[in-house]
Amino acid sequence: MPDAVLRIDGVAAGYRGREVLADLSLTCAAGELLGVLGANGCGKTTLVRVAAGLVRPTRGSVAIGGDDARRLDRRELARRVALLAQDGGPLFPISALEAVLLGRHPWQPAFAFEGDEDLALARRALAEVGAAELEERDVATLSGGERQRVLLARALCQGGALLLCDEPTSHLDLRHQAGVFRLLRQLADGGRAVLVVTHDVELAAQACDRLAFLRPPGDGPALVALGAPADVLTPEVLRATYGIDADVERGAAPVVRRRL
Amino acid sequence: MNPRPVTRARFARVLCLGALLVLVAAALAASCGAEHVDLAGLVTGRASAPERQIFFDLRLPRVAVAALVGGALAVAGVAFQALLRNPLAEPYLLGISGGGSFGAVLSIVAVGGAVPAFAARAPAALAGCLLALGLVYAAASRRGALHPATLLLAGVATNAFFLAALACVQYAASPAESQAILRWVMGGFAGRTGPELRLLLVAAPLCTLLVLRDARRLDLLAFGEETARGLGVDVAALRRRLFVGTSVLTAACVAVAGPIGFVGLIVPHAARAFVGGGHRVLVPAAFCAGAAFLPLADALARLVVAPEELPVGVVTAVVGAPAFVALLLRARVAEGGVDA
Numbered sequence: 001m002p003d004a005v006l007r008i009d010g011v012a013a014g015y016r017g018r019e020v021l022a023d024l025s026l027t028c029a030a031g032e033l034l035g036v037l038g039a040n041g042c043g044k045t046t047l048v049r050v051a052a053g054l055v056r057p058t059r060g061s062v063a064i065g066g067d068d069a070r071r072l073d074r075r076e077l078a079r080r081v082a083l084l085a086q087d088g089g090p091l092f093p094i095s096a097l098e099a100v101l102l103g104r105h106p107w108q109p110a111f112a113f114e115g116d117e118d119l120a121l122a123r124r125a126l127a128e129v130g131a132a133e134l135e136e137r138d139v140a141t142l143s144g145g146e147r148q149r150v151l152l153a154r155a156l157c158q159g160g161a162l163l164l165c166d167e168p169t170s171h172l173d174l175r176h177q178a179g180v181f182r183l184l185r186q187l188a189d190g191g192r193a194v195l196v197v198t199h200d201v202e203l204a205a206q207a208c209d210r211l212a213f214l215r216p217p218g219d220g221p222a223l224v225a226l227g228a229p230a231d232v233l234t235p236e237v238l239r240a241t242y243g244i245d246a247d248v249e250r251g252a253a254p255v256v257r258r259r260l
Numbered sequence: 261m262n263p264r265p266v267t268r269a270r271f272a273r274v275l276c277l278g279a280l281l282v283l284v285a286a287a288l289a290a291s292c293g294a295e296h297v298d299l300a301g302l303v304t305g306r307a308s309a310p311e312r313q314i315f316f317d318l319r320l321p322r323v324a325v326a327a328l329v330g331g332a333l334a335v336a337g338v339a340f341q342a343l344l345r346n347p348l349a350e351p352y353l354l355g356i357s358g359g360g361s362f363g364a365v366l367s368i369v370a371v372g373g374a375v376p377a378f379a380a381r382a383p384a385a386l387a388g389c390l391l392a393l394g395l396v397y398a399a400a401s402r403r404g405a406l407h408p409a410t411l412l413l414a415g416v417a418t419n420a421f422f423l424a425a426l427a428c429v430q431y432a433a434s435p436a437e438s439q440a441i442l443r444w445v446m447g448g449f450a451g452r453t454g455p456e457l458r459l460l461l462v463a464a465p466l467c468t469l470l471v472l473r474d475a476r477r478l479d480l481l482a483f484g485e486e487t488a489r490g491l492g493v494d495v496a497a498l499r500r501r502l503f504v505g506t507s508v509l510t511a512a513c514v515a516v517a518g519p520i521g522f523v524g525l526i527v528p529h530a531a532r533a534f535v536g537g538g539h540r541v542l543v544p545a546a547f548c549a550g551a552a553f554l555p556l557a558d559a560l561a562r563l564v565v566a567p568e569e570l571p572v573g574v575v576t577a578v579v580g581a582p583a584f585v586a587l588l589l590r591a592r593v594a595e596g597g598v599d600a
Contacts, residue, residue, distance in 0.1 A: 054489050078492030087484025091345050092537030094483070101265055102480055106492045111473055111540070114265040122265075158491065 004029050004063075005161045005193035006051055011060035013043070013050050014217075019058070020046045023221040026212055028195050030161060033188035035204035035229075036197045038214030039242050043222060044197040045086070047214070048166045051195060053077040065161060078106035082155035084165040089140065089147075096134045096142070096150045100125055103157030125156040129183055145176030152183060163187060165196040169203070181207040201238075205229035205254045213241040229254065266540045274541045278548025285552035286327060289559040290319040293566065321453040323555045326572075328460040329449075329513045330523055330554025331547040334531070335468045336506040336513075337524030338546045342478040342539065343502050344408045345485075350525040351510040354415030354503075355392040358422030360514035361445055363388020365426050368440050369433055381444065382456070382515040389511030392418050397503070405496040406503055446571030447518035449558050456516040467509035468547055474498060475539035482537065522576045523550055526584040533587055553580075 004027035014020040021043040028034045038044050049055040050062055053069040062069040064080050072080070082103070090099065100122040101114055108118075126132045131149040134142065139150060148168055155163055165184065169177040177200060185207045188194045198204050204211060211232050213224040224240045225232040233254055238246045249255040264270070291297045297315045301307035307315070336351035343349070351357075367384035399414035400406050430441050471478075477498050480488035488495050513520075531546040554572070557579060561570040 052490055054486075074492040074494060078490065081490070083486070083490030085484060085486035085490055087487045089484065090537070091342070091347065091482040092532060094479075094537050095264060098264055098479075098536075098538060099483070102483060102487075102491065105476055105480060108476070111476060113268040113271060113540075115267075119265055 005065055006195065007063040008047075008051065009061050009063070011050060011057040011062060013046055013055055013057045015046075018217075020217050021050065021057075021214075021222050022217055024060075024214075024223055026223065026226060028162065028193040030193050031188055031191055032210065033184055033194045033196065033208045035208035035211045036195060036214065037199070037201060037204060037211060037241065038224075039216055042214045042216040042241075044214060045166055048083070048085075048164050048195070048197055051162070051164055052081050052083045054083075075106050078158065078160075080160045081162045081164060082158040082160045084148075084151055084155050084163070084168055086166050086170070093138050093140065096126065096131065096137050096139055096153075097122055099139050099150055100153045100157050103154040103159075106158065122153075122157050125153040126150070128156055129153045143176075144172045145179060148172065148176070148180055149183070152180075152187075156187070161193055163192050163194045165194070167197050167199070169198060169200055177203060201233065201256050202254060205233050206252070213237050215241055264536045264538055264541075266538050271541055271544075274535055274545050278545055281552045282327060282548050285556050286320075286323050289326070289555035290315055290323045292559050293319060293562045318453075321457050322449050322558070325452045325456050325460060325516060326449050326555040326558045327551040328457075328464040329517050329520065330527070330557075331551035332460070332464040332467065332509050332513050333520070333524040333554075334527035334546040334550025335471050335543055336510045337528040338531075338539065338542055339471045339478070339502050339506040340524070341528055342482045343499060343506075344412060345482065346408070346412070347529070348525070349412075351506065351513075352419070352519055352521065352524065354411065354507065355396050355418030355422065356389050356507050356510045357514055357519035358419035358426070359392025359395075360385040360389040360511060361519055362422040362426045362429075363391070364444050364515075364518070365429050365441050368444065369429055369437055379455075382459070385515040385518075386511055388422070389507070389514055392422060393504070393507045393511065404500070406499045408499075411503070443571065444518050447520035447573040448561070448569065448571050449517055450569055452516060459512055460516060463509055463512035467505050468543065470505045471502065472540070472543045474502060475543050478502075478539040479537075482539075518573070520554070520573045520576060522573070522580045523554055526580045527553060529584065530587055533590075 006028040008024060008026050011024045012019055012022050024047065036044055036047060046055060050057055053072065064072065069077065101118060104118045123132065126135060129149040129152050131146065131153055134146055134150060139147060142150060169180050172180065181203045184194050184196055208229060210227055211229050212226045213232060214222045215224050225237045230250065233248055235246055235248055238244055238256065245259045247257045249257065287299055291299045295314055297311050298307060301311065302315060333351055340349040340351055340353065341347055364381045364385040367380045371380050396411065396414045396418050400411040430438055433441060477488065477493045480491050480493050481495065481498065485495055527550040528546050531542055531549045535541045535545045557575040558572045561572045561575045564570055
């Protein structure tokens with residue numbers, strides 16, 4: 001696949017000598033929504049950090065937009081990859097518009113003022129996620145669903161061909177979980193490569209083009225299965241990934257029935 | 261809440277209003293004291309020679325020192341709060357004031373009142389500050405990265421250690437020395453003019469500009485460490501740079517005026533209530549607010565028991581604490597604060 005925006009090849013990564021990811025290879029192409037699933041501690045967040053160029057792999061290589069991530073400086077990485085991290089949120093009052101404008105940082109000099117173009121880009125991003133009316137709200141007062149939309153707008157404002165989302169639906173109710181996945185689908189359809197880490201197997205199976213199931217470190221290669229949801233969402237893969245017994249009901253909206 | 265994008269026009273507006281605030285406060289502070297100086301007389305030239313001398317030779321340098329210390333402490337407070345991701349952070353939290361106080365106290369005991377205050381105390385205080393800074397840095401640094409929680413714990417421990425050492429020295433000191441120690445530890449601007457002013461004229465603008473250069477990165481850091489890194493910020497380098505830069509700035513303030521409490525905590529919050537959390541306008545706004553507040557507090561310290569003086573740290577706390585609480589209450593009512 002020549003047009004892979006993200007190409008991870010034989011990567012191993014970890015912290016302080018403890019390996020969290022082992023021998024992982026995957027790609028994410030333009031226009032593709034890739035779901036990454038796996039048990040707690042299996043290295044999903046580490047995968048996001050590796051893909052964002054924030055953690056150097058101990059083995060293997062990461063290419064973003066065809067270039068080795070090690071050869072891109074922080075600024076260039078931030079221009080190519082937008083990251084929606086699991087952060088605690090802003091410490092001080094900040095309006096939604098200002099939060100979205102933070103996405104312009106990689107494109108501005110270290111100390112710059114916001115010009116008309118920046119404001120237009122930020123407002124367009126807010127409109128794209130259906131949050132134009134939130135512009136004046138303090139981010140701290142937004143509901144979980146509104147907040148994720150604003151943060152997605154910031155990622156859009158950042159630009160870049162690759163969007164990485166680390167558990168964007170945690171803490172959201174059922175409606176907003178679906179809303180976030182619908183948005184991610186739209187963004188992928190708009191031409192971005194989108195990688196989303198999630199625990200929501202069913203929504204991911206509906207929205208994503210491909211799913212990657214990861215297993216915890218120590219049991220060989222990290223990847224259990226990678227492929228179209230219809231192919232990889234099986235009781236066997238779920239058992240190998242999470243160690244659970246489950247039935248899978250196939251269809252346009254697959255259902256995973258777990259057994260206690 | 262108003263969306264507050266930092267446009268060039270808004271930055272200029274905040275800067276002009278801030279400068280105006282500082283000028284008015286400075287004129288007010290320099291005109292009052294044991295001897296009242298008529299400002300109108302100074303402008304029209306009707307003021308007497310002694311009046312002119314009091315205003316220009318005594319009060320104005322002292323006001324300038326107070327303004328620079330106030331501005332610098334406020335900027336340091338802004339930086340520390342974003343750096344440690346903690347709204348309760350202030351420049352003295354990390355042991356700088358403890359180390360500086362201990363150094364100054366040692367110099368008081370060693371040379372007594374024989375040497376002019378600045379000549380002996382400021383270098384000793386500065387050395388103490390830098391020693392504390394080095395200790396905290398060494399304790400909190402892990403392969404070049406400063407973790408906020410470790411930094412806080414190392415700072416608190418260092419401060420406690422130096423304050424205990426200071427207590428030991430004070431306990432063994434003579435009553436006269438003990439009195440001098442007490443005065444220094446409470447902070448003040450009496451007799452601070454030429455050399456102090458020169459030190460601050462270099463340190464305060466330099467460090468403020470350093471913080472201002474990183475203002476956008478502070479916005480990102482305040483939003484979240486991972487977010488900041490994802491947007492291209494080298495968080496480890498930013499923390500190192502800001503910790504060392506603002507600590508040196510704080511050290512200069514402590515060396516000049518002693519540890520004046522509360523300014524570095526409340527002024528950033530007060531400024532934030534008016535201009536919002538964006539650091540590109542918050543840093544200049546906090547500098548101006550601090551530079552206006554401290555000379556006025558110092559003037560009050562000179563007025564209340566004139567011709568004697570109160571320690572200015574007492575005034576900053578007595579005036580600052582209720583003002584701060586009132587501001588917090590109002591900000592909560594307004595949900596997001598006032599606009600600038």
